[in-house]
Amino acid sequence: MARITIRATYICSSCIRQFRNLSQSLGKVSSPIRTTRRHASTAQRPFRLAVIGSGPAAFYASSKVLQKHPSTLLDMYERLPIPFGLVRYGVAPDHPEVKNCQERFEEVAALPNFNFIGNINVGVDISLKDMKPHYDAILFAYGASKDRELGIPGEGLEGIMSARAFVGWYNGLPEYSHLKPNLQGGEQAVVIGQGNVALDVARILLSDIDRLRKTDMPEYALESLSRCKISQVHAVGRRGPMQAAFTIKEVRELISLPNVNFSPISKDLFPSDLKALPRPRKRLAELLLKDRPIDPTATKTFTLDFLLSPTTFNASSSDPTTLSSIEFLQNTYIDLTDLSNPSASVQPISPPQKLTLPATAAFRSIGYKAEPLEGLSDISVPFDTKRGFITNRNGRIVTTSPLETTSSDPLPLPGLYVAGWAKRGPTGVIASTMEDAFSTADSLNHDIEAGAKMLNHEEAGGESTGLGWEGLRKDVEGKGVQTTSWRDWLWIDHLEREEGKKLGKEREKMTSVEEMLGCLE
Numbered sequence: 001m002a003r004i005t006i007r008a009t010y011i012c013s014s015c016i017r018q019f020r021n022l023s024q025s026l027g028k029v030s031s032p033i034r035t036t037r038r039h040a041s042t043a044q045r046p047f048r049l050a051v052i053g054s055g056p057a058a059f060y061a062s063s064k065v066l067q068k069h070p071s072t073l074l075d076m077y078e079r080l081p082i083p084f085g086l087v088r089y090g091v092a093p094d095h096p097e098v099k100n101c102q103e104r105f106e107e108v109a110a111l112p113n114f115n116f117i118g119n120i121n122v123g124v125d126i127s128l129k130d131m132k133p134h135y136d137a138i139l140f141a142y143g144a145s146k147d148r149e150l151g152i153p154g155e156g157l158e159g160i161m162s163a164r165a166f167v168g169w170y171n172g173l174p175e176y177s178h179l180k181p182n183l184q185g186g187e188q189a190v191v192i193g194q195g196n197v198a199l200d201v202a203r204i205l206l207s208d209i210d211r212l213r214k215t216d217m218p219e220y221a222l223e224s225l226s227r228c229k230i231s232q233v234h235a236v237g238r239r240g241p242m243q244a245a246f247t248i249k250e251v252r253e254l255i256s257l258p259n260v261n262f263s264p265i266s267k268d269l270f271p272s273d274l275k276a277l278p279r280p281r282k283r284l285a286e287l288l289l290k291d292r293p294i295d296p297t298a299t300k301t302f303t304l305d306f307l308l309s310p311t312t313f314n315a316s317s318s319d320p321t322t323l324s325s326i327e328f329l330q331n332t333y334i335d336l337t338d339l340s341n342p343s344a345s346v347q348p349i350s351p352p353q354k355l356t357l358p359a360t361a362a363f364r365s366i367g368y369k370a371e372p373l374e375g376l377s378d379i380s381v382p383f384d385t386k387r388g389f390i391t392n393r394n395g396r397i398v399t400t401s402p403l404e405t406t407s408s409d410p411l412p413l414p415g416l417y418v419a420g421w422a423k424r425g426p427t428g429v430i431a432s433t434m435e436d437a438f439s440t441a442d443s444l445n446h447d448i449e450a451g452a453k454m455l456n457h458e459e460a461g462g463e464s465t466g467l468g469w470e471g472l473r474k475d476v477e478g479k480g481v482q483t484t485s486w487r488d489w490l491w492i493d494h495l496e497r498e499e500g501k502k503l504g505k506e507r508e509k510m511t512s513v514e515e516m517l518g519c520l521e
Contacts (some may be wrong), residue, residue, distance in 0.1 A: 055085025057420025395440025
């Protein structure tokens, strides 16, 4: 196996060491090694694990389980025909270095006891209740599939879309590839939110099209962006710059774009003594406050607006179905003595002061939310709908139901685990997802070694069949579901790269499930 190189710019040194050690260990496994376990249901055969999802959390957790217990037989289920989740569909096309982790995931998938089952919607094509008898454990790592809404008047007007949908559109995610963002309707766009995704949206809108042509952005998105008339982008947050979620790398990249002027920010929004700030926040504040000469030849502008909460999307007077402007209320801090407080709260100024920003396109970037898989309740998995994740402790799914426990302490549900955004909510980047997934894998590994109860333990009425996917395949195929394998993905990957060569870029993505399945026939 080739030596692994991980770029420290995107993953902390501790994470680099952990994953390098994992990759080296995985590289030594040429065939499954038999491991005896104390628990009766798995003592005479390899441990069977189902992983639902194929994004970073799924692969990172899988890698650590397979490193610690290399005899484990692992089936990874994915709703789309192809793997990698947000690595493929969430990372901006002009950030290819962030996708380097994909190479590590491919090493995991090359192991003989790893099995990928794509184009299968768990909970729909196959029920969790039917899966359960064939596994010793199930690990949920299916991410967050929905975006949050503002819930204000006019949110359904044409020209308004979620940042998630826009990111999916320019990354070729099948469910969003048909969208028609309003990029030609006017010069002004507003992004509501100030996280890294919001800045990704702004950067793509303001980037020179020739810069984007070198990426793996689909041709339909490049064609639309080549006709984009948007030249002024505002990214709006309800709090101040010291509470914004964006990071210095994304800010620096955006304000360094050619042909784009960055609007200055008032010093009143920053602490008077920047030297007292923690180093990361100090560097960010200095970058935002740095004097920059205005380029008189630049044709585009980017503005960060703070202390504003949207209240209404206004329709055009000439077309009541389309967006023309957005109304905001100006905010002020509540009893704030330290502008650098990351938890600072705000409220509208009294009496109310309104601000209207003209816009023909608006992108809502206020976060994602996870939803429960269909059938979670059938296997007693609790989902916190308010906070948007599966109830857990250190990745072990737990219940506080009085039907399950007489104690006030959460009771682990044997053999059920969760990682990633379904575990903690949709926050963090790939590096934090790796740490989170490793934590869940540690819990699972500990339970295996301790002989803890797993799915279908004796007290629950019987043991697992140990068949995994093979115990389900016949019923799934009988429903007419065309599943995909890792070999199928490798063929799709090959075809995409070949098409990309013709266009002078790394790959041209297939952007529909039909196209992916069609090339396999």
